[in-house]
Amino acid sequence: MRRSVAVVSGKGGTGKSFVTCNTAIVLAGAGFKTLIVDADTTMASVEIIYGITPQKTLQDLVSGEAKPEEVLYSGPNGVLIVPSGARLKRRIRPSELDAAIASVLEVAAPDFLLIDAPAGLDAEVLTAVMMTEAHLVVCNPEITSLADAYKVKSVLSGRSRYLGAVLNKIGRIELSKFRVANLIGPILAAIPEDARVRDSINCGTPYVLKYPESMVTKQILRVAGAIAGVDLYLKKETRWPGFLRRSK
């Protein structure tokens, strides 16, 4: 595996699932085998964003009712997904999450693993971060969200490498870039607020595939590039699904 990254945040609703799912599509489109594990068992949204209705999920794997290969689904551009399951059975214990992810990694052998973590600093988040080499924080450009992000970054930095922050839902009035970077830098990307994000979720076509030339997609390419350690760009002459490629 090239790199594993946990996507975390202070509060919910900052855009972790949106950023994780779309970043994974870009990485997969660039030819990297990419696996997303939805570790947010209370707010399972990866399966919704990808428009899949899974039979077996992470929860079944943890309870021994499914094998790793039965909880692996294929999404756009061949992204591999382990959905957490919308029906909440019970909270997954950290050791169970750890073992479940390890068993899936053995079967899937991805280049990149992205874990869509729950919000906050609960045990599942700490496990997700301990299991991965690096983490990134998704936050919104409000003082409260930045303060949360700073707290999360400070607590988690001792456990894995801090890649940086993704500022999401940027509006017209921005905070001082210097101030933000000082608090939670490096800033990997600044994604504008865009009503089409909700539309893309509602219509079941992931945003980067529906609006490949938008500002939001450009910023998602930056997030994917920061994870992969290469420049990623939009290859315009080819059509979906293979339109995002590595630069070299």
Ligand SMILES: Nc1ncnc2c1ncn2[C@@H]1O[C@H](COP(=O)(O)OP(=O)(O)O)[C@@H](O)[C@H]1O
């Ligand atoms: N850049 C954006 N512009 C507009 N809406 C967004 C943007 N990013 C996320 N959203 C919306 O914000 C909500 C929360 O996003 P989600 O990815 O589910 O957050 P989280 O996983 O952190 O809880 C969703 O309704 C999503 O459509």
Ligand SMILES: [Mg+2]
């Ligand atoms: Mg989420």
